[in-house]
Amino acid sequence: MDLNTKDLVLLLHPAFAVIVVFPLIGMVVRMAWQTRQRRLEVKTANKSKIPPVVGQEHVELGRWLTGTVVAAYFLGITRSIIDNIQTKELLSKEPFQVVFIGLLYAATIASLVFLYRAQDKLWRGVFATLTGIGLVVLGFQEGVYRLDNQWYMSHFYIGLVAALLMVFSLAIVRDIYQDRANRWRTVHVVLNCVALLLFIGQGLTGSRDLLEIPLSWQEETIYKCNFDKTSPEYKTCPPLAAPK
Template identity: 50%
Template sequence: MLLNLADILLLIHPILACTFIFPVIGIVGYLAWQTRQRRLSAPGETKGKISPQVGREHVAIGNLLAAGVVGITLVALAYGVTYGYQGFLDQAKDGKLSTVQVGFVVVMFILTIISFGILMRTRSKLWRGIFATLAGLGIGVLGWQPGIFHRNDEWYVSHYYFGIVASWLMIFAAAIVQDIYQSKKWRRVHIILNSLALILFILQGVTGTRDLLELPLSWQESVVYSCNFDPKSPEFKTCPK
């Protein structure tokens, strides 16, 4: 078998994206369109063709999507922190692994999950704002741990940045879900931000596919990473024989 344990764990994130996240995005998008069509339609035949339950279904599946996006983001961050370049395993090999840092990261993962879980259950506007902020901060802090690849020199096509922003948008959507029934302003905000999230999800599919193509299998890394990746070098894209 060509895949080692690290390679199999790496595939969990894209597998979840393909088999769960993207299908749910399609369902949420369809229900969102149905909900809007029913709201804008005058009483009569057109509105009668759309189930009055479509709004509740949209909210329920939307919350499931938000939880899935946050979850898949945490899966990716956990892999990067552990197996990424200068992550925990690399630090352990070099004798530089700090128990305090490991404990801090574990606590941040736990607090982020708890904060998001409470956000999904509470109805108080104040507490929704507090726990949405805590969950968003948790993802942001975890995203800047050693081992996470950011592609800072090409941030505008970075899978990491697109993913973090998409996660924040999903957290925000979950935080305002009670308000969109009471205010047209929040409904407009909901539509605009989730349309942006849809664009980011499409870009995630593109950049994620690219990143998988660029990543070597774990047992190939020593050879691949010895190649020349400097575009200014005359030996660009060449490897030692």
């Protein structure tokens, strides 16, 4: 199959998710389980065979996971945003909007970097909030494939919520170790169990979207197909356009 540059760019998101994000999720989940098992064994005064360093390694890999999830999110939406800018010639017609989008990318990335470095609870909250706002606003730019009418099974919406949960988890890491009542630890466990289910959903919906999103030279024909289930011509398409 002939893939041009536009199609290869489209594959960056799923390739990054398969090669980097999902293996990291597996390692983080494994270490989370080991960390819990060791804590329970130590609590009952039993000698654990699990090394003490597993907890710190879990934290470090979790920090990496947050960054990779946000990176995958950016890879998923950026191509659509750039396509929309080029197609509608926004650089010449609406230059302020293009500049705003560029500044928003920079501000979101900067906020995430500062979140990694922030020590104080207030600043961690501020930078986590700014990062989340940036992810949401960028995701709702025109041209992003969101499947709004089926949001409950949308790859975009599930990915956005998962990314926000990862940012929140990064923001509360220090609180987990400072809270002797373990309330933040409980919040962390519950939210990341939800995030794990969302990542499973990402695997399913992402595979589906790869089938639904056509290659660049197929778009002109595919987007003219009849997808109205009430129509007698449902799932019929015009002749395939010749490759450009």
